Amino acid sequence: MRNKLVVLAIVVASCFAYTKLMARVGSGSPPPDAPLEQRADLIRVYKSERRMVLLRGDAPLSTYRISLGTAANAGPKQREGDEKTPEGRYEIDWRNPKSMAYLSLHISYPNPEDRRNAEAGGFPAGGDIMIHGLPNGWGLFGNVHHLWDWTDGCVAVTNSEMRDIWARVPTHTPIEIMP
Numbered sequence: 453m454r455n456k457l458v459v460l461a462i463v464v465a466s467c468f469a470y471t472k473l474m475a476r477v478g479s480g481s482p483p484p485d486a487p488l489e490q491r492a493d494l495i496r497v498y499k500s501e502r503r504m505v506l507l508r509g510d511a512p513l514s515t516y517r518i519s520l521g522t523a524a525n526a527g528p529k530q531r532e533g534d535e536k537t538p539e540g541r542y543e544i545d546w547r548n549p550k551s552m553a554y555l556s557l558h559i560s561y562p563n564p565e566d567r568r569n570a571e572a573g574g575f576p577a578g579g580d581i582m583i584h585g586l587p588n589g590w591g592l593f594g595n596v597h598h599l600w601d602w603t604d605g606c607v608a609v610t611n612s613e614m615r616d617i618w619a620r621v622p623t624h625t626p627i628e629i630m631p
Contacts, residue, residue: 493509
């Protein structure tokens with residue numbers, strides 16, 4: 453039994469070290485922007501359905517299966533560290549091509565109301581909520597990541613989907629995250 457625990461500890465430590473190393477390597481080069489007629493002017497996330505839709509006008513451009521925060525079913529994000537994905541209207545306010553996950557688009561959480569609500573409870577609101585691919589170096593897991601919610605409150609897709617999203621979603625695109 454003790455040998456199994458030692459082996460498990462070594463495997464966990466190796467995976468952790470690999471993830472930290474790959475986070476320093478970065479995501480690589482982002483794709484070029486899609487043609488204007490293929491770019492979204494709204495992102496809509498349906499948490500309960502684990503689905504994200506890019507829209508242009510009322511027409512869907514693309515639909516993606518997503519993974520969310522590990523406590524996504526417990527309502528909207530209320531504070532830093534609660535593992536929940538926020539709910540409400542935000543925007544994509546900046547991009548990170550060198551994030552620890554494959555490419556990332558930052559969601560403008562917390563808004564002033566989120567911040568007031570968290571502070572009223574005596575907590576920081578948190579931040580760094582992103583749409584992103586898989587952690588760098590783990591892209592081979594592809595669609596397997598849909599089997600469970602594993603992020604800290606972010607919206608996760610496969611790396612190939614993230615390339616498509618990156619190309620189609622300009623900075624300042626509104627995002628609606630619904631229960």
